[in-house]
Amino acid sequence: MLVVEDSDAIRTAFTILLEESGYTVAAAPNGNDAVRLAGERSPDLVLLDLGLPDISGLDVARRIKGDPATRGIPVVALTGRDDDADRDALLSAGCSAFWLKPVDTQALIRSLPGYIAGAAQP
Amino acid sequence: MTDLRLTIHGGHEVEARLREVLAREGFRIVEPPRPEAGGGAALVVEPHGHLPREYARRLEELERTILELRNLDVAKSQFLTNVSHELRTPLTAIVTYGEILRDGMLGEITPRQREAIESMIGSCRQLLSMIEEILTYARTNAQAISIQPSDFTVDEVVRIVHDMNASLIERKSLHFDLEMSPDLPTAHADRDKVAHVLGNLIGNAIDFTPDGGRVHVDAHRSPADPRWIEIVVEDTGIGIDPVHHELIFQEFAQVDASRARIHHGTGLGLAIARQFVRLHGGRIWVESELGGGSRFLFTIPSVEASANAESAAA
Numbered sequence: 001m002l003v004v005e006d007s008d009a010i011r012t013a014f015t016i017l018l019e020e021s022g023y024t025v026a027a028a029p030n031g032n033d034a035v036r037l038a039g040e041r042s043p044d045l046v047l048l049d050l051g052l053p054d055i056s057g058l059d060v061a062r063r064i065k066g067d068p069a070t071r072g073i074p075v076v077a078l079t080g081r082d083d084d085a086d087r088d089a090l091l092s093a094g095c096s097a098f099w100l101k102p103v104d105t106q107a108l109i110r111s112l113p114g115y116i117a118g119a120a121q122p
Numbered sequence: 123m124t125d126l127r128l129t130i131h132g133g134h135e136v137e138a139r140l141r142e143v144l145a146r147e148g149f150r151i152v153e154p155p156r157p158e159a160g161g162g163a164a165l166v167v168e169p170h171g172h173l174p175r176e177y178a179r180r181l182e183e184l185e186r187t188i189l190e191l192r193n194l195d196v197a198k199s200q201f202l203t204n205v206s207h208e209l210r211t212p213l214t215a216i217v218t219y220g221e222i223l224r225d226g227m228l229g230e231i232t233p234r235q236r237e238a239i240e241s242m243i244g245s246c247r248q249l250l251s252m253i254e255e256i257l258t259y260a261r262t263n264a265q266a267i268s269i270q271p272s273d274f275t276v277d278e279v280v281r282i283v284h285d286m287n288a289s290l291i292e293r294k295s296l297h298f299d300l301e302m303s304p305d306l307p308t309a310h311a312d313r314d315k316v317a318h319v320l321g322n323l324i325g326n327a328i329d330f331t332p333d334g335g336r337v338h339v340d341a342h343r344s345p346a347d348p349r350w351i352e353i354v355v356e357d358t359g360i361g362i363d364p365v366h367h368e369l370i371f372q373e374f375a376q377v378d379a380s381r382a383r384i385h386h387g388t389g390l391g392l393a394i395a396r397q398f399v400r401l402h403g404g405r406i407w408v409e410s411e412l413g414g415g416s417r418f419l420f421t422i423p424s425v426e427a428s429a430n431a432e433s434a435a436a
Contacts, residue, residue, distance in 0.1 A: 009215035020227035
């Protein structure tokens with residue numbers, strides 16, 4: 001599982017949440033690290049915050065989905081309410097879903113196996 | 123009108139420049155009948171009348187003011203967006219950590235600890251929704267907002283709003299049901315704005331209904347015009363005194379202090395909802411008695427209403 005989030009506090013919170021739910025977690029504080037780690041670690045899923053300091057979350061999604069090596073990794077975007085305009089772009093970039101922050105963590109954890117299984121199908 | 127006699131000492135450039143300034147300021151230049159003795163050109167000028175000159179000056183002032191206000195408005199919107207982002211980030215972290223603790227991920231907790239954490243998370247979520255409301259309101263006022271209509275079913279939007287509130291509905295053991303009239307046409311409206319209105323009404327219904335109560339959403343053709351859709355959000359909550367039915371749709375209105383104390387709110391939610399409904403040409407109102415639950419109703423156009431409007435316009 002790869003967590004991409006620039007806020008230290010939120011990144012750590014998601015790392016704890018996912019580890020305690022039984023996942024192995026890698027975390028990236030910015031977009032470039034995210035793209036690199038997606039290639040190196042081949043995570044089962046990328047949890048992607050949109051407001052990143054270097055490249056936008058949308059670009060991260062496009063790069064992951066544009067590279068044949070990482071194309072199959074499901075990407076779930078975490079959005080704020082201001083990001084309305086980006087949602088269609090996120091879906092057409094190949095994101096599995098977007099969740100409004102702050103997410104209902106229980107509901108998110110319940111949904112993760114579905115996203116992972118969904119991406120495994122052609 | 124008073125004449126203004128000027129004697130210019132200087133060359134043609136000075137005279138040309140002076141003529142230019144005087145003309146701009148609204149003076150008419152009356153050429154003197156003959157050159158004054160003593161050298162230099164002479165001009166006799168008179169104002170075109172006080173009005174045009176004053177008018178030009180004021181117009182210039184207004185233009186300057188408008189420009190300043192525009193810049194300020196953009197700066198204000200930008201500031202609000204930034205502040206809102208800065209406020210939301212730490213709150214998101216608090217909510218997420220709270221849920222991790224609540225769900226016993228970092229060790230078992232006692233029921234009283236759980237209750238305390240629930241209350242902390244609830245307060246943070248309230249704070250977040252208030253920040254959202256203030257931001258939406260600021261934006262609504264800062265820019266001319268427009269609606270972007272698309273075709274969608276009311277059903278799907280209600281379900282999205284329901285899912286966003288699922289945990290809260292579960293925690294309060296509320297009965298939530300949705301009733302769609304079988305002949306309900308597809309809506310033709312701004313989907314995000316309708317979702318916002320429904321989110322506000324359903325959120326209020328959940329807030330003001332005690333545990334174990336009922337929230338009922340109902341959509342049917344409007345009795346006033348069957349080409350419009352009427353959506354009803356009904357609860358078994360504390361109700362609203364009829365004297366307050368108009369007041370609650372006004373900005374910053376809280377019906378009374380006790381209601382505001384028990385329940386959160388900026389007092390902007392319904393004002394924004396009304397603004398969004400009115401943008402569609404629809405209507406929003408409430409039917410309620412104190413202690414008898416509330417029924418909020420609003421109307422949005424269906425595809426039939428918009429097809430008609432377009433053919434009427436053509």
